[in-house]
Structure formats: structure tokens, C-alpha cells
Amino acid sequence: MSLPLLVTGTIGIDTILTPSGRADGVLGGSVSFAAVAALLFADRVDAVSIIGEDFPAHYEAALEAKGVCMNGVERKKGPSFSWTGEYFDNMNKRRTVCANDSVMLEWDVHVPEPLRNHPVLVCCCMVPAQQLKCMEQCPDAALVLSDSMDKWLRRQPELLDAVISRSHITMMNEDEAKEYAQASTVMEAGEFLLSKGAAYAVVKQGEYGATLLGRDAGGNLRMFRCPAYPLKTLVDPTGAGDTF
Template sequence: MSIVAVGAVAYDTIETPHGTVTGALGGSLSYFALGARFFGPVSIVAAVGEDFREEDRRLFLERGIDTRALVLRPGKTFHWHGRYHEDMNIRDSLVTQLGVFGDFMPELLPDQRRADFVFLANISPQLQEHVLSQVLSPRIVAADTIKFWIENDLPGFVRLMPRIHILTVNDEEARLLTGEHNLVKAGRAILKMGAQIALVKRGEYGVLQFSPDSMFAVPAWPLEEVLDPTGAGDAFAAGVMGWLARSGRMNESILRTAVIYGSVLGSFVVEKFSIQPLLTLTWEDIERRYRAFIELTDSHYSRWMSQ
């Protein structure tokens, strides 16, 4: 089943201790779409400016991503410039220029309004609500957010929560949103706000999944070198929603598998700069690492206990 995804397509300048890239295709929607397309059809909704390169539109099309609702508007494409510290869990946003995305109000196409699976990337709660108001009867809605929106439109975000099934946030955002420092308490508090599932991303420490009756912890895939963490959270969401859409439904087992696929996809993204890993990645690569991930985390408890 297809996913309709709404978010930002941007041009990024990224500085890390390992190097710099300038004017690279990025934005939350780019990472999400290029990751989720491995699992099934993806239809994107975004605005870009007159400086948007035709080869970048072709990049999406050549990978089967539906760009009918990628709207070209007068002005500049969203631009972000970030610098990561030696500890790449810490970054500074040096430049954020919204460009044509600043006053963009997404309008879904008729077939997109009938979508079963919807992903709302880290855009404003107002835009997220605007999109949801157009979708007729979605099976699963997942949303992401960032610190900026929690600090600047908390009422709007709280209003959105009962309308979504899955919320993905990092540990800092979970604490800020709930006022709870302990992440277990924070995850439970998110559920009380209305979301059915909370996925708390903890970078190199993995992910915590909170459901009404259970909790699931997934470690991060161990990497010797991380070059660029940009987009890892968006790729994680792509793996989660991709597997759910491929499965056509959600239960605890399917959700846990989806979280592992999300962790696997996110692990590829950080190995190179920008979206580059997602351009050369294959389904065989994903499956190989997924199987290795399962092997890595399987304690063979029953086998050891029988000896």
C-alpha cells in the first residue's frame, strides 16, 4: 500500500568533523521518501522554488517516487545549514531559510485524500492538522516533530496528538514535550496525550517503543564511523512506515519488526553525507543488515538454558 508523505524538500549545507557538503538535496521529506520507496509506493507533497534542480526531480522519479504534488513556486527552495560538534549528538543550526515553504499550505490530490498511510514530517502542527483534515479515513498516521515546534506551538501540537497513531521524537524532544526527564515516564506521558504509539529515538543508544500494554527496546546498529547524522531520524520513520504499509496493518509483532527496519535504514544514512547512502542502497543490503541485526540481538536464551 502507498504512503502519502508531507514535509520539506531542501538544499542543505552540512558541516561535520569529517567534512562539509554544500547545496545537497535534503530536507525531511527527501530522506523519508528515498527510504520508504524500498517498501512500496510513496507520494510526496512539498513546495520547492525556482532554484530547484531538474536533476533532483528526476532523482525522485527514477526511484519511483510520485512527485505530482511537488509544487514549483516563485522564490527560493528551503535552505538549511547545520554544523555538528565532535560529539555529533550536538549540532548548531546556523541558517534556516524557509523560502517558498514559509507560507506553503499543502493541498492533497484526490487520490492522496484516500490514502491509508500518511506520514507528517517535522513541519508545523498547523500544517500537519491542515493535511490531516484532507485525508478521508487513514489507517495509520505517523508524525514527527522538532524542538522548535514544541517550544513555539505546543498547544497546536497537543491538539494534534489524539489524531495520530504514531509519534516519533528524539530523547530531547520527548523530555521537552512531557516535562519528564526519565524516558520511560516520558514515553508513557506521550501516550496519555493521545498518540497510540510513541517511538523515542536515542541516537547511538537505539530506540524505545511505547505501546499501551508494552514497551520494546531496540539497540542501534554498531558502527565504527559516523560521518553525518542528518536525516537518520527521517530514514528511521521511513523504515517504520514502509514496513507497516507493506504489511497493510499494525499489530505488536508487525510494529516491532517495523521499528527494527527503521533502525536498520537509519544506520545506513549516517555512513555517508546527505542522502548519498539512500541512492546506492539496495533491498538486498537492507535485508542483509536486518538479518544481521536480528542475529546480533538474539541472546539464544532458550538454547543456553537447555545446556
């Protein structure tokens, strides 16, 4: 029997552009990917998020069919969170064409009372202020993991600092971690994340895997490198970081 997870972040509608084609109006959002991936390891995963009135009912049903508990997901008037992203021949790089935070901007985060005692809280990528509200409503979580992305490094760095300080594990991709730390190497960036208060930092490196950094009881820096499984053909990497 595994510990139940509370996963919070965005659930939305994506448009994806890649060298091999285009997909319009597909299920997206950090919670969608992270929650389904977590079900490979956890018996219960509860989602806390918000969707708009335009969110397709069959996508909501698809997440429930996978086993994601959607009782903590609110549906409000207005358009759902949406993201349009473009990938190039090197799919480690992406460009945000358009992002519409929509109902996310008006979301007054509320974690239902029965979910506040979940021992594991996964704060996927979303507005840092909303991540903090989730953390405040789940003060007894034994393990808190947070993720972020480039636009919050630039728009709300102080709030991002606060999120990391309350996280046991914090995650960023390599480019974002280096930008945040104003560093040129993964090791420097990882050490900077640790300096903000997280016990462990994970720097995601796309097809090259990931690096985990932490400190031992003596304060010495420790590192673990995990390679990625190589793929001959890559079609769409959207959500890979969230599932990780």
C-alpha cells in the same frame, strides 16, 4: 503488494558541517529522506510538499529516479526551504545554524484528490499547522504517523498537541521528547506523548537505537527497545531520524 504511502513534509537544500568536512547545497528535507527509505518497504510512495524556483531540477529527477512519485509536489516562486546544521564530535548532538522556511511559510497545503485515500499517511517534520491540514484532507487514513522537532515544541506547542492527538504513532528524538514532557527519563517522556492521544510513541535515541511505548488492552504501559546497528565511522547523520 504493499499499501501505498503518502509522505508529506519538507523538500529542501541543506548545508552540513561536521568534524570531517562540509557539504553545501545538498538535497535535504524530511520528505527526501523518509520517502526514499519508505520505498524499501512500499511499492508506491507519493510525496506532497513544496519547492522554490531555485530547487535544482537534478535533485527532483533524483527523487523520481528512486521511485518517489512527485505529482503532489508544488513549485512556487521564491527560495526553497533550506537548513544549515552543524554536528560535533558527539554526532548525537546537532546545532541549527540557520533555517529558512521560505516557501513553506506561504504553503497552503493541498493534497491532490487521487492521493487522499492512501491508507498510510506519514507527516514528516514541518510546521504543525500544515501537518494538521494534511490530516484533515486525508480523514480516512488507517495509519497516521507524525514527527516533530525542537523549534515547534517552543513556538507552537498547542498545535503540536493537536497533531499528536490525531496520530496513531508519534515520534521525537530523546532530547526533544524530554523537553516537551519536562521529563528526565525516556519512560517519562514516552508516557507524556501517549497522554496526548497517540496510540504509540517512538523516542529516537541516535546511536543507542529507539524506544517504542504503548499500552495494552488493560491500560498497562508496554515497552520495546530496538538497538541501532553500530558503525565504526560516522560521517553525516543528517536525515537518520527522518528515514527511521
